[in-house]
Amino acid sequence: MHRNIEEILITEEEIRKRVRELSQRISKDYKDRCVTFIGVLKGSFVFLSDILKNLTIDCNVDFIGLSSYEGTKSTGIVRTVLDLKENIQDKDVIIVEDIVDSGLTANYLIHNFRTRRPKSIRICTLLDKPAARKIYVPVKYKGFSIPNKFVVGYGLDYNENYRNLPYIGVLKKSAIKKEDLCQ
Ligand code: IMP
Numbered sequence: 635m636h637r638n639i640e641e642i643l644i645t646e647e648e649i650r651k652r653v654r655e656l657s658q659r660i661s662k663d664y665k666d667r668c669v670t671f672i673g674v675l676k677g678s679f680v681f682l683s684d685i686l687k688n689l690t691i692d693c694n695v696d697f698i699g700l701s702s703y704e705g706t707k708s709t710g711i712v713r714t715v716l717d718l719k720e721n722i723q724d725k726d727v728i729i730v731e732d733i734v735d736s737g738l739t740a741n742y743l744i745h746n747f748r749t750r751r752p753k754s755i756r757i758c759t760l761l762d763k764p765a766a767r768k769i770y771v772p773v774k775y776k777g778f779s780i781p782n783k784f785v786v787g788y789g790l791d792y793n794e795n796y797r798n799l800p801y802i803g804v805l806k807k808s809a810i811k812k813e814d815l816c817q
Pocket of ligand 1: 674677702731732733734735736737738739740783784785786790791792
């Protein structure tokens with residue numbers, strides 16, 4: 635275990651099993667269709683790549699880059715820093731997130747993408763923190779519900795670190811900058 639991790643919440647094996655199940659569900663739900671997966675950068679890239687490897691349907695992939703976090707805190711303002719390359723009009727879209735926390739990001743994306751008139755939009759997230767929700771988000775595919783703690787690994791970061799950990803872990807308080815701990 636990494637020296638700055640307090641506790642492993644979800645093991646590599648648990649993630650592997652759950653991601654396979656989600657891929658199978660999506661493949662079944664969209665049988666004989668082509669899905670456009672939109673990965674929300676950067677946190678979703680590991681999850682999205684594992685989802686794709688287990689799919690048995692055709693798909694396209696695109697990415698959108700958003701920013702709302704500084705350290706362990708959301709600024710509450712979501713900004714697009716990299717837009718889609720593809721046109722999603724009349725496409726079956728699945729937005730892939732690492733985690734739905736306040737729900738502001740997912741809500742922003744749904745409203746933003748609706749204006750581009752896709753055939754359908756659903757949300758797939760590896761993690762869900764229901765206790766932190768500020769706005770309702772219709773999550774269709776969910777990996778795990780977790781407590782309201784700041785987690786890293788499997789694509790999720792703290793100030794760009796820890797994305798490479800193969801598990802989901804809770805960061806030690808001593809590894810979080812002092813100013814982030816003052817509330
Ligand atoms: P929301 O807009 O509050 O739902 O937050 C969504 C984004 O915040 C996620 O895509 C993550 O990038 C980031 N985030 C929220 N909680 C965590 C966490 O516990 N660890 C790392 N990133 C997080």
